[in-house]
Amino acid sequence: xxxxxxxxxxxxxxVSAGTAVGPLVIVTPAPKAPDDEAPTTDxxxxxxxxxxxxxxVAAGLEARAAKASEHARPILEAGAMMxxxxxxxxxxxTQLQSGKGITTAVTVAVEEYCAMFESLGGYMAERVxxxxxxxxxxxxxxxxxxxxxxxxxxxPSILAAHDLAPAExxxxxxxxxxxxxxxxxxxTSHTAILASQLGIPAxxxxxxxxxxxxxxxxxxxxxxxEITVNPTAEETGLLAERKRRRAAALAGGTGNxxxxxxxxxxxxxxxxxxxxxxxxxxxxxxxxxxFRTEFLFLDRExxxxxxxxxxxxxxxxxxxxxxxIVVRTLDAGxxxxxxxxxxxxxxxPALGRRGIRLGMIRTEVLDAQLEALAAxxxxxxxxxxxxxxxxxxxxxxxxxxxxxxxxGLPKVGVMIEVPAAAxxxxxxxxxxxxxxxxxxxxxQYTMAADRMQGELADLxxxxxxxxxxxxxxxxxxxxxxxxxxGVCGEAAGDPGLALVLAGLGVxxxxxxxxxxxxxxxxxxxxxxxxxxxxxxxxxAGTNAAEAKSAVMKMADPVLADLF
Amino acid sequence: xxxxxxxxxxxxxxHARPASLFVQAATATGLPVTIAKEGGNPVDARSxxxxxxxxxxxxETVTLSAEGDGAEEALDSLVALLSRDxxxx
Numbered sequence: 001x002x003x004x005x006x007x008x009x010x011x012x013x014x015v016s017a018g019t020a021v022g023p024l025v026i027v028t029p030a031p032k033a034p035d036d037e038a039p040t041t042d043x044x045x046x047x048x049x050x051x052x053x054x055x056x057v058a059a060g061l062e063a064r065a066a067k068a069s070e071h072a073r074p075i076l077e078a079g080a081m082m083x084x085x086x087x088x089x090x091x092x093x094t095q096l097q098s099g100k101g102i103t104t105a106v107t108v109a110v111e112e113y114c115a116m117f118e119s120l121g122g123y124m125a126e127r128v129x130x131x132x133x134x135x136x137x138x139x140x141x142x143x144x145x146x147x148x149x150x151x152x153x154x155x156p157s158i159l160a161a162h163d164l165a166p167a168e169x170x171x172x173x174x175x176x177x178x179x180x181x182x183x184x185x186x187x188t189s190h191t192a193i194l195a196s197q198l199g200i201p202a203x204x205x206x207x208x209x210x211x212x213x214x215x216x217x218x219x220x221x222x223x224x225x226e227i228t229v230n231p232t233a234e235e236t237g238l239l240a241e242r243k244r245r246r247a248a249a250l251a252g253g254t255g256n257x258x259x260x261x262x263x264x265x266x267x268x269x270x271x272x273x274x275x276x277x278x279x280x281x282x283x284x285x286x287x288x289x290x291f292r293t294e295f296l297f298l299d300r301e302x303x304x305x306x307x308x309x310x311x312x313x314x315x316x317x318x319x320x321x322x323x324x325i326v327v328r329t330l331d332a333g334x335x336x337x338x339x340x341x342x343x344x345x346x347x348x349p350a351l352g353r354r355g356i357r358l359g360m361i362r363t364e365v366l367d368a369q370l371e372a373l374a375a376x377x378x379x380x381x382x383x384x385x386x387x388x389x390x391x392x393x394x395x396x397x398x399x400x401x402x403x404x405x406x407x408g409l410p411k412v413g414v415m416i417e418v419p420a421a422a423x424x425x426x427x428x429x430x431x432x433x434x435x436x437x438x439x440x441x442x443x444q445y446t447m448a449a450d451r452m453q454g455e456l457a458d459l460x461x462x463x464x465x466x467x468x469x470x471x472x473x474x475x476x477x478x479x480x481x482x483x484x485x486g487v488c489g490e491a492a493g494d495p496g497l498a499l500v501l502a503g504l505g506v507x508x509x510x511x512x513x514x515x516x517x518x519x520x521x522x523x524x525x526x527x528x529x530x531x532x533x534x535x536x537x538x539x540a541g542t543n544a545a546e547a548k549s550a551v552m553k554m555a556d557p558v559l560a561d562l563f
Numbered sequence: 564x565x566x567x568x569x570x571x572x573x574x575x576x577x578h579a580r581p582a583s584l585f586v587q588a589a590t591a592t593g594l595p596v597t598i599a600k601e602g603g604n605p606v607d608a609r610s611x612x613x614x615x616x617x618x619x620x621x622x623e624t625v626t627l628s629a630e631g632d633g634a635e636e637a638l639d640s641l642v643a644l645l646s647r648d649x650x651x652x
Contacts, residue, residue: 087610113612120618127615301580339580 007230012181012206013457014225015192017246017518017563019239020158020178020201021219021231024212027161030136030148037101046096050106050138051089057137058083060147075130082127083134088113103139110135120345129165153177158218160209164191174198179220181206181227186457187490195222196493199514203227205457223563245561250517254284257509257520259502261527266508267516268326270488277316280513287324287383289436289510290488291316293369297330303340303365309372310379317382324383326436326488326510328415329369331355331389341365350450355390355415356400367403374407387413387436392420397431416485417441422470425477425485432483436510437474439489443467461544462491468500468539468547475505486510495522495562496551502528503535518562525556565634567627569642573649577619581649586611588644592637596629608641 040046058080065076082088091112095105114128137147150159153176160181169191172180180195185204195202201222212218212229219231219239223246228235257267268289269280280288296304296312317325332338333354341362346352359366370386377384388400391414404412413434416422421435422442429435439462444451446467449459471487478485486508491497493511495518501509502523509519526534534551541547552560573581589596589608597605598614601624606613608627619625625645627638 081611085610085612086607087613087616090607090610090613113616116616120615131612342575342579344575 007232008228010203010206010209010227010229012203012209012225012227013187014202014222014563015185015187015189015204016180016195016200016202017223017515018179018199018201019219019221019223019243019246021217021236021239022156022158022178024214024216024218025151025153025157025159026210026212026214027150027159027164028146028148029162029210031140031143031145033101033103033107033139034143037104039099039101040096040105041099043093043096043099046102046105047089047093049142050092050096050102053138053141054083054089054134056141057134057147060137078127078130079133082130083138088131088134103142106135106138106142133165158220160206160212162210169194172198172200174200179203179222181209181218181220183207183209184455186451186453186460187462189452193490193512196512196514242561249521249558249561253517253520253524255520256286257523259523259526259528259531261529263502263528265498265502265506265523266324266486267520268324268486268488268508268510269513269516270510271316274312274315274319277319281319281321281323283513283516285323285513285516286508287320287326288316289326289486289492289508291325291327293328293330294332297332297338301339303368306368306372306375309369310375313373313376314379317376317380317384320382322383324385326385326387326413326486327373328387328389329356329359329366331415333358338365350444355417356388356396357390359388360396360399370404370407370409374409377409384409385411385413385434387415387434389415389438390417390441391415391428392418394424394427394431397428401431415488416474417445419446419470422474422477425474426480427477429477429481429483429485434484434486435474435478436486436488436508437471437506439467439471439487439491442470442489446470458544462489462494462497463538463541463544463548465539465541465543465547467491468504468535471501471506472504472535472539479505484508493519495519496548496555496559498522499526499531499555499559500535500538500547500551503531503533522555522559522562525558530554564628564630565638567638567642568624569627569645570624571619571621572646574621576621576623577614577617577625577645579615582614583611584649585641585644586614588641592629592633592641594629594631594634594637596627596637596641599626599628600624601626 061076061080065073091109092105095108110131117128140147156176156178158179159177162183180202182191182204185191201220203225206227219228257265266286268287269285270290271277271280271288272292272295343353386404386409391397397414401412411433413432415438416435417438421428447459449456475485484507487501487506488510492509493515498509498519534554537550538547541550571577596608598608599605627641629638
């Protein structure tokens with residue numbers, strides 16, 4: 001970039017706090033088949049070219065798979081298999097014979113399969129992502145362009161993309177990736193969750209960022225969601241000052257979570273694997289508030305045996321010693337289908353047979369998991385608490401509680417993600433020992449807004465007063481029954497919302513371990529009475545922005561440094 | 564040309580994992596094996612895309628065909644595979 005480069009500011013949604021300055025690396029968007037492509041005249045020759053390119057794509061994916069992590073490898077291998085599929089080549093040949101241009105033929109043939117698989121749902125719909133990835137790579141090669149995706153980062157950089165797919169983020173590390181900016185996505189999108197797990201500052205919904213040239217110096221503030229292009233020395237100085245103030249505010253705190261006047265609010269970690277458990281256990285957290293057990297099941301052709309599950313759970317429980325571990329039983333369904341327990345396509349998977357609903361149908365899967373959890377509990381004597389996802393009714397809660405208790409597991413709880421369960425939490429808590437609010441799904445269902453759809457981000461702001469009202473209802477039920485209610489959604493990791501949640505009566509907050517220090521500091525700066533006043537002020541707001549600004553006005557000024 | 568008819572035993576039909584196992588087995592024969600539903604056009608049994616798109620359901624009869632050395636034995640082994648409930652295994 002030249003010295004007279006444009007100096008501008010972008011605003012998006014900050015989804016992972018922290019600041020960074022570095023050169024911008026744009027994730028190459030996938031090229032489209034040109035509208036004015038020349039028709040194919042020699043179908044046989046074109047067919048040969050396409051087959052050669054598909055083989056190159058397959059070989060490239062295989063080479064990346066060989067170096068990829070355990071999580072990324074099956075995704076890349078599935079892509080290679082699609083690229084070599086004889087049916088794909090035959091479909092493309094048909095298009096070439098009808099005279100379509102070469103990249104158009106690839107695009108149309110892939111879309112025909114995609115349309116068919118999307119209508120089938122479940123496992124088939126997942127293959128659509130692999131197929132479109134193969135299409136993008138093949139079309140780029142046919143046009144003589146580099147394959148799309150994250151380039152190899154040679155120096156510490158800030159990554160910008162329209163959106164990042166799981167396969168693309170799987171290879172990122174904190175050494176070379178200083179920050180992440182995307183044009184779409186929301187606070188609970190894959191990118192947001194991954195960035196906060198890795199502690200990389202991130203901003204989503206930064207519309208227009210892709211127009212900034214490769215290599216331009218940018219400054220990112222993942223707390224407030226601001227991006228400065230070609231920052232002045234004064235601006236980078238202010239950012240450094242903010243970074244220093246944030247570090248100072250976070251320094252020194254390692255104790256249990258509590259308000260200034262000593263009301264305890266347990267600070268817990270969200271984990272998904274035994275590796276996460278080992279890392280989180282080294283942090284000053286009071287245990288695990290959400291162990292997502294899906295990772296043991298997804299990508300598996302057959303159900304993991306009770307022995308294998310027992311070994312993994314034992315490893316996780318041992319890592320935490322006498323600290324609590326809240327385990328969520330398998331939360332899968334039509335959008336995260338299990339290869340060995342697929343119930344077939346559904347029109348509306350988010351409202352379909354997922355969570356406990358699937359568990360009640362495929363009881364052998366749930367029972368095997370509970371048996372393994374009970375065995376790991378007996379082997380370790382850990383403070384294990386087992387909860388079910390997606391509980392909506394008392395009948396589901398009693399069904400689950402009976403099964404868990406029959407195996408001698410000490411504590412049983414439910415996830416409150418369905419508004420019905422929050423509204424009637426008193427009745428549900430009568431049957432179990434605790435509840436944990438999954439605020440991401442609870443908000444999606446309260447607002448009737450798909451949490452994966454970035455355009456709906458305004459409806460999915462966790463400061464939304466309607467969500468706070470639903471949380472308050474759930475907490476009232478908990479207080480009436482004398483049972484603890486925690487939060488394990490992304491809202492728990494927001495230092496301002498954590499105060500509101502504490503004020504509403506939430507007794508534990510579970511989050512990505514990297515977010516714990518800011519929440520601990522925020523709680524320690526305010527009394528329980530102040531938290532209750534902030535909760536009332538937030539609920540009095542007419543929208544999310546008003547709710548947040550009311551709380552920020554009442555809070556200690558240091559709170560602003562924590563974002 | 565060798566042909567065989569077999570009813571799909573897999574409870575989810577020829578879908579997902581069962582389809583993947585069948586395609587792997589068909590590819591391993593090294594022969595150009597095809598699969599067709601009753602009254603339908605035969606498709607390449609070595610293509611996971613085409614086999615999944617076929618959408619053969621539990622209890623539906625499919626026709627397998629192959630040519631070349633060992634075609635009879637190859638089809639017998641594929642028939643045996645489709646006669647098992649692959650999803651339950």
